[in-house]
Amino acid sequence: MNGFRRIGILRAAPGFTMLLFLAPVGAGLIGTWLPAFGIFPALGGDEFSLAGWRELFAYPGLGSALRLTLVSGLLSTFLSLALVIGFVASCGERKSFQALRRLIAPLLAVPHVAVAIGLAFLIAPSGWLVRLVSPWPSGWDTPPDIATVQDPYGFALTLGLVVKEMPFLFLMTLAALHQTQADRRLAIARSLGYGPVTAWIKTVLPAIYPQIRLPIYAVLAFSLSVVDMALILAPTTPPPLAVLVLRWFNDPDLSMRFVAAACASLQFGIVAAAIGSWRLLEILVAKLARSWLTDGRRGGSGGALAPLFGLAAGAICGLGAMSILGMAVWSIARRWRYPDILPSAISLDSWMRQGSSILNAGLNTLSIGLAAAAIATILVVACLENERRQRVPSNGRAIWLLYAPLLVPQIGFLFGTQVLAVHLNLDGTWLALVWTHLLFVLPYVFLSLSDSYRNLDERYVRSALCLGASPGRVFWRVKLPMLLRPVLYAMAIGFAVSVAQYLPTLFAGGGRYVTLTTEAVSLAAGANRRVAGVFALLQALMPMIAFALAIGIPALLYRHRRGLRGIA
Amino acid sequence: MSQSRDGARDEARDRARDGSKGRSEARSSLALRGVSLAIAGRPLIAPLDLDVNGGEIVTLMGPSGSGKSSILACVCGTLDPIFDTTGKIFINGQDMTGFPPERRRAGILFQDDLLFPHLSVGENLAFGLPRRIKSRQERDARINQALVEADLEGFARRDPATLSGGQRARVALMRTLLSEPRALLLDEPFSKLDVHLRERVRRFVFDHARAEGLPTLLVTHDPEDAAATGERVVEVQPAMVDNSPASRPPQKNHEISTVDHREVGIIKKLSL
Structure with missing residues (x-):
């Protein structure tokens, strides 16, 4: 040996x-x-102090920043996961599944920032989506006065995160399906008379969930603390917590480093708490679902769910693809007035x-x-x-x-x-x-x-x-x-x-x-x-x-x- | 690299040269002395003593899961270390126990041909050919000769995936023979072939093993394979699971002497 x-x-x-x-x-x-607790010799912080925390909690926008962070982070993770599970369970045997599968791999390769920039243009009041329906049938001769990007609720950021994280979870789910021989489980359940969606949720999901657990936590952690996408899609006054941290770390007033460090520690605590709560929720759902798994309910054909989830998943991927396409068009546009769908003159000047x-x-x-x-x-x-x-x-x-x-x-x-x-x-x-x-x-x-x-x-x-x-x-x-x-x-x-x-x-x-x-x-x-x-x-x-x-x-x-x- | 390791390598190379030269003169041999396997403290097979002379084909039979294949892995040195082994393995009278597989030079054939899919047929054969043969011409000549022997002349540049099952099996054997093994281990190599092919490939392998004077150990659960050798068959005995080992005399693997076609029926019963 x-x-x-x-x-x-x-x-x-x-x-x-x-x-x-x-x-x-x-x-x-x-x-x-x-430094969050005052110790940072380079800036003269030699002893334990809670000043950083006090200043952080005195910041007037902290509440809204926190809300923004939690809403966009939790909602986007939940939506991404729900979309993936719903889509795979209801469309797993359909052609749309294979089509989307091919579209998703390149989408995964696109960096977050590119998606965010592309999406910002796509959904902006003067963006592609509005132009597609203007001036007819929407009647908007000028861009409508609604904040679709950097909206105060963080919905644009949530959407951006879903566009980016859904493909990741989808790919992770595919890998897990492969490892757990999901098709055999499904075939057995189907032969026992279970409808496709119910069969999938009762026999496949319990097997693959442990395998996608860590990827889900990674998505949760990322979404709760994203900075680059938030700089483009989230509101600025106040921004989500993570952007606040970055702003304070870059503040010319060096004493703000202590506040920034405290806020960064708070950010860590929020992510840890979110992952912990998610885990508790998993245990709770698993306990509650136990009897449902064996109650013999076969479920229907799931006919209505397939188009619903197929369309939603397709729309998310479509948004991603259009974001990139939109950027490509912008990069060669010379004159592109609202509400033209395509630029009236193109050039390579920008390049x-x-x-x-x-x-x-x-x-x-x-x-x-x-x-x-x-x-x-x-x-x-x-x-x-x-x-x-x-x-x-x-x-x-x-x-x-x-x-x-x-x-x-x-x-x-x-x-x-x-x-x-x-x-x-x-x-x-x-x-x-x-x-x-x-x-x-x-x-x-x-x-x-x-x-x-x-x-x-x-x-x-x-x-x-x-x-x-x-x-x-x-x-x-x-x-x-x-x-x-x-x-x-x-x-x-x-x-x-x-x-x-x-x-x-x-x-x-x-x-x-x-x-x-x-x-x-x-x-x-x-x-x-x-x-x-x-x-x-x-x-x-x-x-x-x-x-x-x-x-x-x-x-x-x-x-x-x-x-x-x-x-x- | 330490001095002693280099020394050991030179020694191995010398042995290799002697071995290939002397094969036709001094008969090679394979010997197992008290080889037993256990996993996690649970004995798998009882101690096995076995002598295989050059040109002889000995069959190991036993039900699946009896550890037959593990014995072969133990002989060629690729056994997973989760197994506990005892006993010694000798090739040409030399104790090989504890040697890494590449220095034992025991060729092995599996159920699947395991031709490397990234290499052509000729490159697969070249992989087996020892580095000792340096000149390009001689290497090519040896490969062509092997292809001729396998009835595959002109196949050197082919993709192994495009060959038929029988052709692939023959290439796999030639690759092993080109590596100048000192013993041949056959791990159910015919079981995945069609019935009509099995007979031909079997004869091809056995004829070559005998012609090269290789001590050959065949593991199979197919009595036809055993019968086709017309030689000794050893029934692999699972080790007794007994809480008080002292209470019974240690069980030994026993040999069934030479079989022929008439005895196949009996062996069939045994292997059930």
């Missing part, structure tokens, strides 16, 4: 990986909590004039994204290969650690991480940026790759070993080539995640690094839709190109290898 355990580097991989990405989160949380800043932001985005995705993929492969060679069974606790950076709100620890970076003399460096992005890239790369890696038929490896190949040679010549497609796909996901990062870029970059995302957000605040369109479109295009390459390269290399098509 010594041959299996030879490589020390490989054995250190899981520990190193955990340290690399849990240490900044842990240190970041502590580095945020201490040309932005040439140098596109190049600068684009190259930063590319280099950071590629580095973070490559490092994450190498670490994940090393961990998985080590797991295989040591034959450690994958346990449930590790996955929780992996999700940690996704469950802890970014705004709740990035300030502390930045303080850590300052101490390490890394603040505002390219390395710090890559490292910070890695915290969010790594979990997704792992989630994307682990199943394919673990499911590779171990007998291929055994055959190769028995043919006299060393474990290293087996890895490079057999495993990696056979897993090329999932490995590249995981890398593309990692790249897409990195491209989308706003807050980490802002904090770790110290304002010195401009990416397509940070540029798009700051442009969205201005009135120039054309330039914002250029950056939002580029930001959406980059991950899509990455995905196209990840699918295209193996397809090209293995075009004469039919046997590899099944391995994904």
Whole structure:
């Protein structure tokens, strides 16, 4: 067995990986909590004090900010989940299911900011949706005077979050369906006389829910603390809590850092409480539903639900697709007056004039994204290969650690991480940026790759070993080539995640690094839709190109290898 | 890399060279001495003693779940460490216990051909060919020769996925033989083939194993396979689950001597 355990580097991989990405989160949380209680030596805070909290609670807009955060965060998570469950349960066997499935993967690749900018234009009073019905039949000769974007209730933000989070939960649900052999469960229940929707909810949902639980919590945490989308879609006076935190951290009055830290800690508490309450609700629903599961009620054909959920899910995806299309059109529009549906004159001026800043932001985005995705993929492969060679069974606790950076709100620890970076003399460096992005890239790369890696038929490896190949040679010549497609796909996901990062870029970059995302957000605040369109479109295009390459390269290399098509 | 490890590797290479040279002269052999398996403290099979001479095909029979395949994995060194093993494994009189699989050089064939789907037929064969053969021409020549032997001349650039089941099985065997194994392990390699193919592939494999003088261990639950060898059959005994092991004499695996077609019926009953 010594041959299996030879490589020390490989054995250190899981520990190193955990340290690399849990240490900044842990240190970041502590580095945020201490200033919240007055301790921040750099600003002369040497002793315990509740001044930050007092000032926070004295802030007049805190109540509305809190309400805004809770409504948009909870409502969007609930709606996304309800839509996914309703759609999969009622349309799982229909053609619309497959159609939407194909539409959703590219939508997932589009960064939040691009969706938000696109959506803002789409639903604005002078936006595409209003133009489609104006001047006839709506009778609006001028844009109607309603606040559809940045509305005081946070509905625009909620909608934006649903457009972005529904595809994610849908994809996670698909993966879970695959793992639980849902079609067989469903077939049995159907043969026992259950209607399709009831059969799905009674036999499939209880099996897949535990598998999508962590993704749901991640969505909840994200939605409750989102900053980039909120900057574009949420009201500004007051904004949601997370935006307040960012505003105070950036306040020229340095003493506001204490208030910001307190608010960031409050944000963390809110997310923790929300996840805890959601868990309690799960237990309650499971208890109440117990008798319903076995009461023998078969349910109807679900005929009315299918079109309802099909339409709703289709509409959400349609909004996402139209957002991107709208940005593309804006980016080449020269004259586009209300209520014209299409621009009356087009030009590439917006692209040309932005040439140098596109190049600068684009190259930063590319280099950071590629580095973070490559490092994450190498670490994940090393961990998985080590797991295989040591034959450690994958346990449930590790996955929780992996999700940690996704469950802890970014705004709740990035300030502390930045303080850590300052101490390490890394603040505002390219390395710090890559490292910070890695915290969010790594979990997704792992989630994307682990199943394919673990499911590779171990007998291929055994055959190769028995043919006299060393474990290293087996890895490079057999495993990696056979897993090329999932490995590249995981890398593309990692790249897409990195491209989308706003807050980490802002904090770790110290304002010195401009990416397509940070540029798009700051442009969205201005009135120039054309330039914002250029950056939002580029930001959406980059991950899509990455995905196209990840699918295209193996397809090209293995075009004469039919046997590899099944391995994904 | 430590000095001793390099030394060990050189030694292995020398052995490999000797082995391939001497195969036709000195007969190779495979021996199991008191090999037993247990999982989580629960014994799986009773200690097994077995000697297989070069060119001999010994069949291990037993119901599914009896641990037959695990014995093969134990011989070639790929057994999952959750199993506790005892006993020793000798190939050509050399104790291989604890060696990593790539140094044991025990070729194995599974139910599925497991041709690497990313490599062509020829590349699959090249994967098996030892690194010792360096020149491109010689490697190609060896591969072509193997293809001719498998009746697959000109198939080198083909995608393995486009081959028929029988063709793939033959390529899989040639890949293993090209790796110059010192023993051959067959893990129900015929069970997924059609009935009419099974007979032909079986003969192909057995003929080659005998011609190469390889000690061969066949695991199967199909009495036809056992009968086709016309050689020794060993019934794998599950270990007794007994709370007081001292109360009974230790059970040993027993051998059924040479069988022929007439005895198939009896074996069928046994394997039920």
